[in-house]
Amino acid sequence: MKTHQIEIQKFKAATNSSHGTVSFKVDCLLSPRAVPDGLEPASVLTMSEANARxxxxxxxxxxxxxxGRKARSQR
Structure with missing residues (x-):
């Protein structure tokens, strides 16, 4: 499994599909991440407080x- 350090620089847009998925367009820096011995491999996503908001x-x-797309009976 490849692990990465992903640093969000800017969120550009968000969309959702009728299949229940949400997609974000972002500017980010992506670099490989070494996994220290004894730790589970995982990619790490980091962002500023402003980007988190x-x-x-x-x-x-x-x-x-x-x-908004659900029928009234499902809300």
């Missing part, structure tokens, strides 16, 4: 869009 707002919008 943008991510939260985008997620709330996309989840509201999903809920």
């Amino acid at each position: 943008v991510l939260m707002a985008l997620l709330k919008k996309q989840l509201a869009d999903f809920d």
Whole structure:
């Protein structure tokens, strides 16, 4: 398994599909990450507080869009 360090620079857009997936367009830096001995391999996503707030707002919008497509009986 390859592991990476992913640093979000900027969120550009978010969209969702009728299949229940959310996609984000981002500017990011991607570099390989060495896994220290004894630790489980994992990729790491890092971002600033400002980008974390943008991510939260985008997620709330996309989840509201999903809920808007559901029938009233499913809300």
